[in-house]
Amino acid sequence: MATSESVRTMARPAGRIASPRAARGAAYPAVVALKYGTMPALLILIWEIAPRLNLVSPVFFPPFSVVAHTAWSLLLSGVLPRHAMASVGRAGAGLMLATALAVPLGVGISASRLLSDMLSPVLEAFRNTSPLALLPAFTLVLGIGEVSKVTMVVYATFWPILLNTIAGVRGVDRVLVKAGRAMGLSRVQLVTRIVLPAAMPTIFTGIRLAMSAAFLVLIAAEMNGARAGLGFFVNSAQANFQIPEMYSGILALSAVGLFFNGALVLLGRRIGVLRKSVAP
Amino acid sequence: MSSITLQNVTQTYTRRDDAQVVLRDVSLSVETGEFLCVIGPSGCGKSTLLELMAGLERPSRGQVLVDGRVIEGPGRGRGVVFQQYALMPWLTALGNVEFGLAAAGYSRRVRRQRALEFLDLVGLAEYASRHPDELSGGMKQRVAIARSLAISPDILLMDEPFGALDPETRETLQDELLRLWRATGHTVVFITHDIDEALYLGRRVMVMARGPGRVAAVIDVPFADRPAGADVRTLPRFIELRQQLRGMLHDRGGDAHGHL
Ligand SMILES: Nc1ncnc2c1ncn2[C@@H]1O[C@H](COP(=O)(O)OP(=O)(O)O)[C@@H](O)[C@H]1O
Numbered sequence: 001m002a003t004s005e006s007v008r009t010m011a012r013p014a015g016r017i018a019s020p021r022a023a024r025g026a027a028y029p030a031v032v033a034l035k036y037g038t039m040p041a042l043l044i045l046i047w048e049i050a051p052r053l054n055l056v057s058p059v060f061f062p063p064f065s066v067v068a069h070t071a072w073s074l075l076l077s078g079v080l081p082r083h084a085m086a087s088v089g090r091a092g093a094g095l096m097l098a099t100a101l102a103v104p105l106g107v108g109i110s111a112s113r114l115l116s117d118m119l120s121p122v123l124e125a126f127r128n129t130s131p132l133a134l135l136p137a138f139t140l141v142l143g144i145g146e147v148s149k150v151t152m153v154v155y156a157t158f159w160p161i162l163l164n165t166i167a168g169v170r171g172v173d174r175v176l177v178k179a180g181r182a183m184g185l186s187r188v189q190l191v192t193r194i195v196l197p198a199a200m201p202t203i204f205t206g207i208r209l210a211m212s213a214a215f216l217v218l219i220a221a222e223m224n225g226a227r228a229g230l231g232f233f234v235n236s237a238q239a240n241f242q243i244p245e246m247y248s249g250i251l252a253l254s255a256v257g258l259f260f261n262g263a264l265v266l267l268g269r270r271i272g273v274l275r276k277s278v279a280p
Numbered sequence: 281m282s283s284i285t286l287q288n289v290t291q292t293y294t295r296r297d298d299a300q301v302v303l304r305d306v307s308l309s310v311e312t313g314e315f316l317c318v319i320g321p322s323g324c325g326k327s328t329l330l331e332l333m334a335g336l337e338r339p340s341r342g343q344v345l346v347d348g349r350v351i352e353g354p355g356r357g358r359g360v361v362f363q364q365y366a367l368m369p370w371l372t373a374l375g376n377v378e379f380g381l382a383a384a385g386y387s388r389r390v391r392r393q394r395a396l397e398f399l400d401l402v403g404l405a406e407y408a409s410r411h412p413d414e415l416s417g418g419m420k421q422r423v424a425i426a427r428s429l430a431i432s433p434d435i436l437l438m439d440e441p442f443g444a445l446d447p448e449t450r451e452t453l454q455d456e457l458l459r460l461w462r463a464t465g466h467t468v469v470f471i472t473h474d475i476d477e478a479l480y481l482g483r484r485v486m487v488m489a490r491g492p493g494r495v496a497a498v499i500d501v502p503f504a505d506r507p508a509g510a511d512v513r514t515l516p517r518f519i520e521l522r523q524q525l526r527g528m529l530h531d532r533g534g535d536a537h538g539h540l
């Protein structure tokens with residue numbers, strides 16, 4: 001058949017199947033370790049040496065080994081995990097709630113001129129009001145319990161997800177929707193089978209942005225008043241002059257953030273939303 | 281198998297207060313199993329005409345009939361192939377063909393098998409697991425054609441499907457399309473702005489004119505019984521028809537090269 005021959009002569013585009021760079025990296029793990037490990041190792045070294053040489057006060061900035069030792073025992077005793085779980089639970093619940101609210105609203109706003117025109121002044125005002133500025137108001141109205149904190153997270157994460165959903169849906173290639181209509185898809189099917197999957201990479205970017213925002217406001221809220229959570233832990237350690245404990249809490253926060261971001265990126269790749277090239 | 285008829289179709293678009301007549305009083309009839317090419321300068325309403333036949337647009341006036349019945353919207357019996365391929369970038373080649381089958385209501389059980397069958401038909405069986413961004417333009421259009429053919433439409437509506445391809449790939453796909461058409465007997469409406477393509481593929485060529493879009497002429501192409509593989513492009517009659525079409529398009533607003 002003429003077909004297979006012409007197919008073979010067509011340029012084979014570089015695909016995700018075999019990238020020469022990935023192959024080279026796999027061949028020399030030592031090179032990879034050196035490339036990615038040098039800077040963190042250097043930072044830790046500076047952290048260790050600077051207090052020991054009295055370049056910074058070892059009382060306010062204890063060497064890495066001291067902090068690591070404290071962090072390790074806090075980890076084993078279950079103190080850090082308990083506070084981390086409290087924060088993760090609030091951030092996760094808020095993020096999921098915000099996604100469940102913002103994505104449908106974003107689709108609706110993109111689909112309806114009227115809805116968009118009606119909502120845009122309010123949305124603009126809210127979006128430009130920092131959630132941190134609203135923290136005292138939230139505390140006043142909702143107290144310092146879980147509801148107040150999760151609400152804060154919902155508020156902070158709602159905007160990036162909503163705006164990215166709107167941008168993603170507006171950016172969907174019209175011809176895909178036309179093709180879907182030609183195939184006989186209903187309006188609902190057009191949204192669920194074409195518009196949402198096509199907009200998903202942009203929506204996903206919004207969710208990743210939202211995650212940073214979630215931890216930012218959550219830590220602030222936990223410092224403002226709470227009985228558990230990493231923000232509360234860091235704050236109370238500082239107030240009690242438990243300096244290595246304070247840094248342990250900060251380290252735990254970084255770890256949780258890194259973990260969540262990595263998990264989101266993996267999930268995105270898994271469901272085909274993110275390309276392999278997206279850095280974790 | 282199906283025929284298409286347009287009866288005095290006028291299409292008007294209103295932009296703000298401006299009413300633009302895109303098609304005026306177009307009547308035409310495509311017989312069952314016919315291969316009709318539509319050619320005309322850009323902006324003369326070719327795509328609009330195709331979307332009317334697909335049921336993606338409703339005529340402002342007049343009627344579009346398939347097998348004598350007025351159409352209400354898109355239908356399973358009509359497959360559409362767009363110039364921009366319109367493949368879902370998040371799906372593989374196989375996934376895209378299966379997508380069309382799912383939309384047409386094929387059960388999950390038969391989808392995979394049938395999609396593979398049609399990818400094989402267009403010579404892409406080995407590329408089933410590639411995503412569109414890993415395929416060349418010609419391969420993407422093959423996937424799109426496989427997607428349309430897999431739902432066994434009676435009518436294939438193609439809007440400049442090979443317009444974005446290089447000449448070599450374009451000629452290969454033209455031959456494949458003719459081969460598929462001979463094998464299946466679909467009714468094909470094929471839009472192009474390339475005179476040679478229209479004459480090579482079409483059994484009839486409809487020439488459109490601009491301002492407002494209308495039918496300028498319909499000519500029969502006398503190469504119906506061409507032997508397989510013979511290059512009719514060098515026949516004196518082909519060259520004559522090419523001149524004739526070029527003249528028509530020139531008179532009605534093509535550019536200086538006879539291309540549009
Ligand atoms: N949905 C639409 N709304 C308004 N104007 C349109 C629409 N579709 C097409 N047109 C107008 O109709 C004219 C013909 O367009 P089209 O059918 O795409 O021509 P062709 O395919 O021959 O280049 C153009 O002037 C275009 O601007």
Ligand SMILES: [Mg+2]
Nearest residue numbers: 326327328439
């Ligand atoms: Mg067009």
